[in-house]
Amino acid sequence: MHNIKTVGVAGSGTMGAGIAIVAARAGFKTIVFDTQQAALDRARKQTEGFFAKSVERKKLTQPQVETMLANLTATTRIDDMAACDIVIEAVFENLKVKHDLLAQLNKACKPEALFASNTSTLSITEIAAGSGRDEKFVGMHFCLPAQLMKLIEMSPGLRTSDETFNAAWDFAKALGQIPVKTKDNPGFILNYFLVPFNNDAIRLVEAGVAAPADIDRAIKVGLGYPMGPLELLDLVGLDTHLLVAEALYSSTHEPRAAVPALVKRMIAAGQLGRKTGQGFYTYKTNAMFGG
């Protein structure tokens, strides 16, 4: 079995920082790489804040946190990733950006190191094709926020070896996560089902079938979902939804994945959701969109 002791995370945005917390918390030496020192500093601050809350809530002790933080280092030098047994990339969802990064990592890392992608929408096989080690490449999609969500969608690419997939699967379990296996399919499982469902909810608003609050109430009371689709979209942000949905639609061309026109109109109007105080709901007054 592949002996993973040191974990690399490439990219220190929200997902990268969360994955690094998961790895350090599970006892792995963890190296976070980013080209921007400011991004690393911001991630470190967020990580320290997260761990401080964990101590406050008695989920962890202060000595445990000190050990975890000691496990966690950051670098802007890609050559420092040479120590890693696995590198998880968590950079912008753009194939060229990922290929450029992976080509550099391929030179810097030891030949036996595994590479993984946290992509939620791009093809693992296509990303792996630019890695220089497609047999040692696997999809590991953590859910947002990674430090709290247990699920990882694990996808082999067309050329991923069984040995690689099994080693990554065991690693996911060693992280304390729950892996599920899915084919290398656009959106994997979560986004494949969630994005069209949310688009359908937006289309009900567009068509005047019901107000957002009534749609959300129906879904929560009728099906027991923790949030209605329109509340969730406001939380995620309509700009983020647009990016994910366009990526899914460009891969599948399924009508339900196509972004409803209302999304673009709301974005143009600055109604992105909670972050702008206005989406399907108005957060100051809690009035409904269009009401």
Added chain:
Amino acid sequence: MQYSVINTGDSNAFEDDHALLSNASRSGEVVVILGTEAGKSLSELRDAAKKTAVLIELDGECLGVHTGESRGEEGGNVLGFSRFRLGAAEPTNLVELVRQPRTTDAAIAAAKAIFEGAGLQVAVCGDFAGRIIDRLVRPYYNAALTRLDEALASADDLDTTLKLGLGYPEGPIALLERTGLEYHCQVTQDLFEAYGEGAYAPARRARVAYMRAMAQRETGAAQLFPIPPSNGD
């Protein structure tokens, strides 16, 4: 608010001791009509126009089937409603309250007060096939069944992912097994006929389950779930 209940029989949405029935009076400013013949009895209701609201229990059909429609300006004091349930599962606490373009605010307010007074929650929607939930979830269930056929993931992994990733109480495959694939087939077939959109076309596994249930019904063999009558609009 005082209201009376007319039970035309065969409503399986409310038990005899449900608060909606026990809170009712012999008469009142609102009439609630339950049962499969609810819509038909509207024309026999005396003084309907004088009531604040007349509430008709619907199955899958549109309210306009009973009230008639006119140039997008229909509506008054008559509303439709349906207590939501998934196939063979117990009814939920949700009532989908169906309005028309000119339905009065007073009628909607009265209907909400009655249902909420009986411990139910109300979602108001327009008079469209599938109302809110069926219209949203049937394409999702069809996609889950199709992706299971295409081996995107195992049934357990599909369910686990959607439960852990989105906090759903149950994954789609387990839910459809519990509530009846054949029932899903019938509901989504009706929506497919109403909207003509491929997303509503019953998935292969749903069609197989439906055909098997029908065959068992014909031979008198045991049947897991009752097949409700078809109700397209």
